[in-house]
Amino acid sequence: MNSSKRCRPGQRIVSLITAAQIQSRVAELGAQITQDYEGHELIILGVLKGSFIFMADLVRHVDLPLSMEFLGLSSYGKGTQSTGEVKMTLDLGHPLAGKHVLVAEDIVDTGLTLAYLLRMLSNRNPASLRVCCLLDKPERRQVPVTPDYVGFTIPNRLVVGYGLDHAQILRNIPFIGALEETS
Numbered sequence: 348m349n350s351s352k353r354c355r356p357g358q359r360i361v362s363l364i365t366a367a368q369i370q371s372r373v374a375e376l377g378a379q380i381t382q383d384y385e386g387h388e389l390i391i392l393g394v395l396k397g398s399f400i401f402m403a404d405l406v407r408h409v410d411l412p413l414s415m416e417f418l419g420l421s422s423y424g425k426g427t428q429s430t431g432e433v434k435m436t437l438d439l440g441h442p443l444a445g446k447h448v449l450v451a452e453d454i455v456d457t458g459l460t461l462a463y464l465l466r467m468l469s470n471r472n473p474a475s476l477r478v479c480c481l482l483d484k485p486e487r488r489q490v491p492v493t494p495d496y497v498g499f500t501i502p503n504r505l506v507v508g509y510g511l512d513h514a515q516i517l518r519n520i521p522f523i524g525a526l527e528e529t530s
């Protein structure tokens with residue numbers, strides 16, 4: 348599928364994971380999380396901006412008392428190579444001490460962002476800390492971090508859509524696609 352009107356000129360999107368496949372996997376993740384945290388209250392902590400669509404769908408499949416928090420991290424700037432330098436663009440409004448925290452991430456690539464985030468969040472003494480990511484690119488890992496819940500393991504390609512961007516656009520594609528340059 349090619350959603351050309353959402354692309355910039357010279358770009359094309361090739362569908363990798365359809366909207367239906369995403370919905371069915373997100374429902375499975377929600378059911379698993381519901382089972383694993385039974386009897387507990389949960390904070391689902393979305394990492395902006397990439398996780399906002401994933402998180403919005405995921406929380407509707409988690410049948411538990413939960414609250415939602417967001418923090419903003421930026422690691423890419425306008426390019427596609429991770430600098431390893433992570434900038435916090437929005438901090439949390441509430442303490443995490445004694446809470447069960449599940450981080451919702453769009454994608455784990457080199458792992459540098461997640462490693463930084465997990466270090467920072469452990470310092471806030473949560474009762475437990477786990478990670479649920481929609482996509483995992485294990486081939487690209489530079490530091491050893493392993494998400495607890497993974498939607499899809501994907502090869503080393505630049506993907507966009509369902510919240511993931513390229514140079515800040517293409518988040519509004521309703522499926523996951525690979526970005527190709529046509530010119």
Ligand code: IMP
Pocket residue numbers: 397422423429452453454455456457458459460461504505506507511512513
């Ligand atoms: P990492 O620090 O290299 O693991 O990268 C983490 C962040 O980079 C993710 O949370 C995404 O926001 C972004 N990212 C990594 N790979 C992609 C991609 O293929 N498309 C869009 N964003 C990506």
Ligand code: MG
Pocket residue numbers: 394395396397398452453454
């Ligand atoms: Mg992200």
